[in-house]
Amino acid sequence: MRILLDGMGGDNAPFEIIKGAVEATHEIKDEIIIIGIEDEINNELNKFKGKYNENQIKVVHASEVITNRDAPVKAIRTKKDSSMVKGLTMIKSGEGDLFISAGNSGALMAGSLFIIGRIQGIDRPAIATVYPIIGGKPSFLVDAGANAECKPTNLLEFATMGSIYMERVIGRSNPTVGLVNIGEEETKGSTLTKASYELLEKSRINFIGNVEARDVAYGVCDVIVCDGFVGNVILKLTEGLALNILRKLKQVFTDGPIAKIGAALLLPKMKELKSELDYKEYGGAPILGVKGAVIKMHGSSDAKCVRNSIIKGLPYANQNIVQIIQDAVEELEEIGISEQSGI
Amino acid sequence: MRILLDGMGGDNAPFEIIKGAVEATHEIKDEIIIIGIEDEINNELNKFKGKYNENQIKVVHASEVITNRDAPVKAIRTKKDSSMVKGLTMIKSGEGDLFISAGNSGALMAGSLFIIGRIQGIDRPAIATVYPIIGGKPSFLVDAGANAECKPTNLLEFATMGSIYMERVIGRSNPTVGLVNIGEEETKGSTLTKASYELLEKSRINFIGNVEARDVAYGVCDVIVCDGFVGNVILKLTEGLALNILRKLKQVFTDGPIAKIGAALLLPKMKELKSELDYKEYGGAPILGVKGAVIKMHGSSDAKCVRNSIIKGLPYANQNIVQIIQDAVEELEEIGISEQSGI
Numbered sequence: 001m002r003i004l005l006d007g008m009g010g011d012n013a014p015f016e017i018i019k020g021a022v023e024a025t026h027e028i029k030d031e032i033i034i035i036g037i038e039d040e041i042n043n044e045l046n047k048f049k050g051k052y053n054e055n056q057i058k059v060v061h062a063s064e065v066i067t068n069r070d071a072p073v074k075a076i077r078t079k080k081d082s083s084m085v086k087g088l089t090m091i092k093s094g095e096g097d098l099f100i101s102a103g104n105s106g107a108l109m110a111g112s113l114f115i116i117g118r119i120q121g122i123d124r125p126a127i128a129t130v131y132p133i134i135g136g137k138p139s140f141l142v143d144a145g146a147n148a149e150c151k152p153t154n155l156l157e158f159a160t161m162g163s164i165y166m167e168r169v170i171g172r173s174n175p176t177v178g179l180v181n182i183g184e185e186e187t188k189g190s191t192l193t194k195a196s197y198e199l200l201e202k203s204r205i206n207f208i209g210n211v212e213a214r215d216v217a218y219g220v221c222d223v224i225v226c227d228g229f230v231g232n233v234i235l236k237l238t239e240g241l242a243l244n245i246l247r248k249l250k251q252v253f254t255d256g257p258i259a260k261i262g263a264a265l266l267l268p269k270m271k272e273l274k275s276e277l278d279y280k281e282y283g284g285a286p287i288l289g290v291k292g293a294v295i296k297m298h299g300s301s302d303a304k305c306v307r308n309s310i311i312k313g314l315p316y317a318n319q320n321i322v323q324i325i326q327d328a329v330e331e332l333e334e335i336g337i338s339e340q341s342g343i
Numbered sequence: 344m345r346i347l348l349d350g351m352g353g354d355n356a357p358f359e360i361i362k363g364a365v366e367a368t369h370e371i372k373d374e375i376i377i378i379g380i381e382d383e384i385n386n387e388l389n390k391f392k393g394k395y396n397e398n399q400i401k402v403v404h405a406s407e408v409i410t411n412r413d414a415p416v417k418a419i420r421t422k423k424d425s426s427m428v429k430g431l432t433m434i435k436s437g438e439g440d441l442f443i444s445a446g447n448s449g450a451l452m453a454g455s456l457f458i459i460g461r462i463q464g465i466d467r468p469a470i471a472t473v474y475p476i477i478g479g480k481p482s483f484l485v486d487a488g489a490n491a492e493c494k495p496t497n498l499l500e501f502a503t504m505g506s507i508y509m510e511r512v513i514g515r516s517n518p519t520v521g522l523v524n525i526g527e528e529e530t531k532g533s534t535l536t537k538a539s540y541e542l543l544e545k546s547r548i549n550f551i552g553n554v555e556a557r558d559v560a561y562g563v564c565d566v567i568v569c570d571g572f573v574g575n576v577i578l579k580l581t582e583g584l585a586l587n588i589l590r591k592l593k594q595v596f597t598d599g600p601i602a603k604i605g606a607a608l609l610l611p612k613m614k615e616l617k618s619e620l621d622y623k624e625y626g627g628a629p630i631l632g633v634k635g636a637v638i639k640m641h642g643s644s645d646a647k648c649v650r651n652s653i654i655k656g657l658p659y660a661n662q663n664i665v666q667i668i669q670d671a672v673e674e675l676e677e678i679g680i681s682e683q684s685g686i
């Protein structure tokens with residue numbers, strides 16, 4: 001496999017991106033192609049001379065950089081020689097098998113749609129992400145924010161793509177799928193959730209019904225399905241709450257000498273809790289539903305995150321997930337689900 | 344003020360309800376009228392003989408009980424002699440100033456609409472709730488789940504009613520109002536949030552713009568405005584995550600003798616954290632937008648929660664919040680907001 005890495009995307013580019021790539025080469029044999037301003041990338045790579053197999057990392061020059069301040073669609077249209085546009089174009093042309101970027105999320109989504117294109121039959125590609133569960137196996141959330149407004153068929157697509165990714169890439173067999181709703185009964189919720197429930201029930205995925213947000217926090221299902229607005233709220237609220245509770249704990253733990261002793265005794269255990277909540281452990285977020293394997297990393301990704309995104313994202317390409325999603329869509333059409341779902 | 348208390352609603356009725364009422368009489372001088380099966384309530388009340396001023400608590404008989412298994416609308420229509428229907432009817436007729444119930448939420452909402460009726464100009468009454476902020480002052484969330492689907496005008500109503508309640512009942516002057524969205528920029532989000540943003544900006548409330556769920560967890564605004572679907576997700580996810588983190592901490596703290604010593608040293612501080620997350624501290628959730636003061640308590644309310652709901656809910660009645668909301672709606676109409684908001 002040839003992994004294309006956006007050398008210029010994210011808050012810590014290019015150094016942490018390159019460091020992560022170097023670290024990944026210690027664990028995989030695949031080729032990593034770093035795209036970006038050649039001089040800058042080579043300068044950084046030189047710092048690791050002798051610490052990695054030089055045949056395994058290549059650099060492809062791209063003179064422009066898409067930043068977080070750029071308007072997504074405009075950036076994709078005008079910055080033709082940016083690392084992001086170049087990476088996506090190389091996926092399209094088959095010069096690479098997986099593209100990973102910590103850059104502008106909107107631009108990466110727009111670029112994936114415009115340059116690589118949707119899988120036939122998928123109306124709305126989604127961003128999906130591993131959702132950490134404290135004291136349990138992580139779930140997988142689709143859509144995490146790409147589509148603020150959805151139709152029931154979109155949620156069926158999310159559920160199908162999420163199941164496939166969860167099973168083939170994350171390795172959870174026959175994953176359970178839950179629909180986020182404000183009540184467990186079939187008749188609860190909004191027009192969207194009620195109609196989506198009917199579709200999901202008819203599909204071949206392992207649908208367990210509506211799940212309430214309270215139970216999502218406990219890991220009630222493997223794949224969490226919702227529209228991108230709700231998904232984004234779930235993801236960001238979890239992040240905010242976890243950080244806030246950890247901050248409060250830190251304050252509690254350092255408030256006076258007795259508390260400090262108590263905290264010192266608990267330190268190793270607390271590290272375990274913190275690591276369970278750490279998104280860096282889980283790699284990046286795949287864009288699902290486009291005709292190529294693209295992974296979005298957190299904007300503040302460091303080398304550890306880059307390394308994990310490469311290693312954990314590799315099966316997205318080498319398991320041929322795009323083809324499997326394509327086949328599943330055809331299957332959905334065959335069993336008539338798509339026709340019934342127009343709303 | 345005459346407080347009407349549903350003696351039969353919730354998992355711990357009637358005992359905890361009555362115990363809470365007795366405890367409340369130690370702090371307020373207002374009359375409490377407990378509605379329910381007379382014999383059962385008097386039996387329980389007798390246990391507190393001599394421990395409260397008997398002139399302060401009265402019992403009104405209601406032969407039927409609405410349970411959580413009852414279909415809300417049907418229950419309100421058929422169980423005419425239930426404690427809930429009787430309480431709402433007494434609010435309507437002016438025989439009581441505040442009705443508090445831990446019973447079937449859907450039935451309480453439906454009953455409030457059918458029996459008491461909406462405030463003129465309010466399209467969608469909402470359930471609002473105090474939202475605990477770790478290490479900060481609590482926020483106030485509207486809508487917490489009554490309306491799964493909303494129009495922009497509904498969100499304007501929620502914001503207006505929430506501001507009034509936050510200022511007059513909870514006592515936060517000139518409260519800031521934030522619109523839950525998946526990005527801070529005015530142009531981000533769904534059709535609903537974009538149109539709601541425009542309305543909120545034109546209103547007289549202290550609108551601070553879009554707020555992301557991450558910042559909601561930190562208490563970024565006093566009043567959190569969103570549709571009932573998103574509000575319910577926020578509320579329940581917070582509950583689930585907080586419980587899950589506390590459970591994990593408990594496990595960490597009891598895992599081996601060294602951890603136990605550490606935990607013992609931290610115990611007083613940890614209690615503080617737990618109490619910040621405890622909904623029982625904050626009283627019940629007001630139904631806003633109906634022509635009477637109605638408060639919903641958590642189904643699992645104990646005496647402490649009942650006591651707090653009575654004491655903290657009292658200003659809902661004695662500050663004449665219903666009239667203030669009515670005046671605000673007229674004001675909104677006068678400044679032409681209502682007309683612009685039809686979508």
